Amino acid sequence: MAKFIQTPETFFVEEIPLAECCGFGNHLWVTFSRKSMSTFFIASKLKNILKIKETEIGIAGNKDKLATAIQTISLPSRLEPKIFNAFKSIGAEILSAKLHNEKLRMGQIAGNKFKILIDIFSREDYENISEKIDDAQKKGFPNFFGPQRVSDEHSIEEGKKIFLNKSSKNGNRKNRFLVTVFQSAVFNSYLKNRIKKQLYPNPIIGDVVKIGEKLVVLSDGLKNRGEWENEAILTGPIIGSKMILPLGDPLTLEKEAVEKYGIQFDEIFLSRARGSRRECCSKPKEIAIKIISEKKVELSFTLQKGSYATTLLKFIGVETAIDKRGKED
Incomplete structure (x- = not known):
């Protein structure tokens, strides 16, 4: 079986910007390259070096620590004279810095480009990867959150407490992230159950589906539209007080996913987390x-924001492991 060992030398990721900077404003969008440092680590270091509040730093997404990553952070433009030395001091290289009239927000990217080096041990490994990646491109793969997000049971439990407003911890960036860890675990449980019940990837009556940019509850009337099967994308719960709810059997499935974690479904409406919906299927583009050597291939692809490269690798039959060496946060 082909194998991927994640290190900064084998895992490359680059954010795809959602929009261009306007060239003026009070925020400086800094695009930079870094290795072996998480996004939160960099934000924390910049906060201390530049003596600013955490809320003055804008981040679109958290990139893997064990990666070579190109991403963007926004900072107050008044700090422009200090920024080059600040990034240099933490081992990050600035690639560009542009003014904009808005702070960068979480999720404000179009997607991510990946380049991954995979070890192969036979011609069959290469052929299997080629066949399965083609299948993923045509049909998609289950959009599970990766182990980087949900493998730590302690973080899931801490996130649940904060989600339920039963924690004394404040609302800093790290604790907001812990809430997303819990929400991600619930989503993964929901999606796993749908696959087990053979209710993936096609939606059923009562599901919340995405058609274009709109979220709607799938009804008999909508189903009677000619090509709804090709238009409607199944979504799953990112639980929260303002989440759009499904009806009927799909609602029962979502209740089961929540109650698996020892809370009543109605409790989600008391949370400060608003919630949202997540597409259950993702398609690489x-x-x-490319064959690098007799024992190594390079796989490159683009994923929509929020989708995990490691989830795709698992789907195409590549064994994954993490090299835990490197800087500690």
């Missing part, structure tokens, strides 16, 4: 596979 711009796929290319």
Whole structure:
């Protein structure tokens, strides 16, 4: 079986910006390259070096620590004279810095480009990867959150307490992230159950589906539209007080996923977390596979924001492991 060992030398990720900077404003959008440091680690270091509040730093997404990553952070433009030395001191390289009239917000990216080096042990490994990645491009793969997000049971439990407003911890960036860890675990449980019940990837009556940019509850009337099967994308719960709810059997499935974690479904409406919906299927784009040597291939692709490269690798039959060496946060 092909194998991927994640290190900064084998895992490359680059954010795809959602929009161009306007060239003026009170925020400086800094695009930079870094290795072996998480996004939260960098934000924390910059906060201390530049002596600013955490809320003055804008982040679109958290990139893996064990990666070579290109991403963007926004900072107050008044700090521009100090920014080059600040990034240099933490081992990050600035690639560009542009003014904009808005702070960068979480999720404000179009997607991510990946380049991954995979070890292969036979011609069959290469052929299997090629076949399965083509299948993923045509049909998609289950959009599970990766182990980077949900493998730590302690973090899931802490996130649940904060989600239920039963923790004394304040609302800083790290604790907001812990809430997303809990929400991600619930989503993964829901999606796993749908697959087990053979209710993936196609939606059923009562599901919340995405058609274009709109979220709607799938009804008999909508089903009678000619091509709804090709238009409607199944979504799952990112639980919270303002989440759009499904009806009927799909609602029962979501209740089961929540109650698995020892809370009553109605409790989610008391949370400060607003909640949202997440597409249950993700399709990679711009796929290319290149032979580097007899024992190594390079796989490159683009994923929509929020989708995990490690989830795709698992789907195409690549064993994954993490090299835990490197800087500690």
